[in-house]
Amino acid sequence: MRLAGENVELWSGQRLVMISRAKENRPLARFGATVATAPDCSAVLVMGGIEGHIIGGVCLNDVWRFDVDSRTWECLPEPSWQPRRGSLPVVVAGVGDTGCVLLVGGTGIDAKPLREVWKADAPMFRPTSWSQTTDEAMWPDAAYALWVPEFLGAGFLLVFDSAGSLWRSNDWGRSWLKLVQKLPFGWPHEQVSFVRYSSGALVAVTMSTRVWVSQDFGCSWTRGDGDRDPYHVGRDPTAGKGRVSWTGPPGLRCQIIDVLDTDASDVLVVARNRETCQLTLWLLAIKADAAQTLQSSWHCLVPQIHIYPGFSSVNQLVSAGRAALGVHDGVEMRAVFVEFNPINEFTVWRASPVGVDRHRAMLDRLGSSQTKVDHCTWQKHIIGALLPSMGKDWVPRDLAVSAATDSVPYQEDNEWTYWH
Numbered sequence: 546m547r548l549a550g551e552n553v554e555l556w557s558g559q560r561l562v563m564i565s566r567a568k569e570n571r572p573l574a575r576f577g578a579t580v581a582t583a584p585d586c587s588a589v590l591v592m593g594g595i596e597g598h599i600i601g602g603v604c605l606n607d608v609w610r611f612d613v614d615s616r617t618w619e620c621l622p623e624p625s626w627q628p629r630r631g632s633l634p635v636v637v638a639g640v641g642d643t644g645c646v647l648l649v650g651g652t653g654i655d656a657k658p659l660r661e662v663w664k665a666d667a668p669m670f671r672p673t674s675w676s677q678t679t680d681e682a683m684w685p686d687a688a689y690a691l692w693v694p695e696f697l698g699a700g701f702l703l704v705f706d707s708a709g710s711l712w713r714s715n716d717w718g719r720s721w722l723k724l725v726q727k728l729p730f731g732w733p734h735e736q737v738s739f740v741r742y743s744s745g746a747l748v749a750v751t752m753s754t755r756v757w758v759s760q761d762f763g764c765s766w767t768r769g770d771g772d773r774d775p776y777h778v779g780r781d782p783t784a785g786k787g788r789v790s791w792t793g794p795p796g797l798r799c800q801i802i803d804v805l806d807t808d809a810s811d812v813l814v815v816a817r818n819r820e821t822c823q824l825t826l827w828l829l830a831i832k833a834d835a836a837q838t839l840q841s842s843w844h845c846l847v848p849q850i851h852i853y854p855g856f857s858s859v860n861q862l863v864s865a866g867r868a869a870l871g872v873h874d875g876v877e878m879r880a881v882f883v884e885f886n887p888i889n890e891f892t893v894w895r896a897s898p899v900g901v902d903r904h905r906a907m908l909d910r911l912g913s914s915q916t917k918v919d920h921c922t923w924q925k926h927i928i929g930a931l932l933p934s935m936g937k938d939w940v941p942r943d944l945a946v947s948a949a950t951d952s953v954p955y956q957e958d959n960e961w962t963y964w965h
Contacts, residue, residue: 561850561882561894564616571618572609574890576602577630581646582805582866583670584638586879587613589864590670591891592648595630604628604654610671611893613881624675626663629653633690635702636667636805646672647717649704650687658686662702662718679718684710689737693747693762703747703763705737711763724763730755739803743812744831746839750803750814753796756829756841769831769841793843794827804880806867815850815865815882822860824850860886 565571572578578594589611595602606628608621632651638644648663662679665672684706694700702714704721709732711725730751731737740749747759748769756769770793794801794816804813804826812829826847834840864883880896 561896563892564613564895565611565618565891565893566616570620572607572620572891574886575605575630577652578605578863578885578891579632579634579648579651580864580883580885580891581634581636582864582881582883584636584644584805584866584868585870586866586868586881588670589613589881589883589891589893590634590646590672592624592634593629593632593651604630608672611891613879613893613895621671622673624663624665624672626661626675626677627653629659632659633687635690635692637692637700638694642669644668644670646670647690647692647702648675649690649702649718660684660686662714664717678716679714679721682712682718683721683723684708684712688731689740691740691742693742703740705731705740707732709733713763725766729766730757738801741803741812744833744839746831748812748829748831748841750801750829752801754793754799754801754816754843758831758839758841760839767838769839771840794825800862802862802865804865804867806869813846813867815862817862824862826850860884863891 572591573596575594575596579590579592581590581592583589591609591611593607594605596605597603606624606626608624610619610621611617612619626648629651633649635647635649636644637647644667646665646667648661648665650661651659653659660679660682661677662682663675664678665675667673682704684704686707687704688707689705691703692700693703702718703724704712704714705728706712709728709730710723711728712721713724714721730749735751735753735755738750738752738754740747742748745760747763749757749759749766751757757766758769759766794814795818798820799816799818802815802817804815806813812831814827814829816825816827817823818825825845828844828846830842830844831839832842861884862882863885865881867880870879882894882896884892884894886892
């Protein structure tokens, strides 16, 4: 994703449209299910979980697949792993439609931690032929897991355990090496929300949105935010009277989800405020300073993501993904969000390309049915054509003034912000 460049994506992350429906053939309400989104946002997997009360409920081992284009649920063949809840999904992207899915850890029927790793090939993001690569791992309980790609399609698996240690496996979990005995974050300090491999380094974000980076594949870690309080509330003199700004998502008062995308150079984060249930979209920028030390900074891209019906206090955002898809007439941007509610089961949302859908005929008359257009075309033709019917509130202020801008378009009041 380019935040400053020559292209403009004609879609908005400000509005989410529900694409799943309350049909009979769908996964039952459950707690602790494992949810994963395909790298190209074409499908969503829901695996396992516990039906009924989280204490004394029935553990499940079913696998459901939601197709984003057809908007339908499908129950896949029963896997060979035993019922479980709270397992960690690891999606390993392959070439074309290939790839695999890993299921790491979790809690079994006897309420004891499972130190297992299961692997399945997933053509078209449809897991088949599950095989167990780890029976009794050396780590006590998995708190987070991710796949770090290397050259020629190789890579390795990292597991952050509940005791604050870091483990690495180069053979899909068959053998393990402890990289770090005690991390500077994690238990008993604060739990990890997500870890991403970005800009040649590992980036870990904790529940309080503190940022840690490692440039040696996890062996050593430093603060990427300069020991600053990421959720300090301060007065921004440029924001106007009565307005405040945050240097990051509002810390422990929010739930944060990494928006996985195929371009690992950018880290997008959706934050859900636990008090207001409002969703906001953030960019976590990672750049090297003069000493080649990686530093991070938060940028709010969308202050309010509009969804209907809105999230309630018991809802959770459990997965999010974004992808640039090549289609016959250009590049199409796709973003998918998965919400969990123990009453309404799982709800899948998709970012709405409002500008494209509303003015598709006009764009076709301009000779372009693409969802991604050249910046010059946007400036000289589309803005002028849309202004009479859309009004000024549809036009990003920075883009309307100049074709060259170094700042991220900022949204105020009811203005629409299109992402670069």
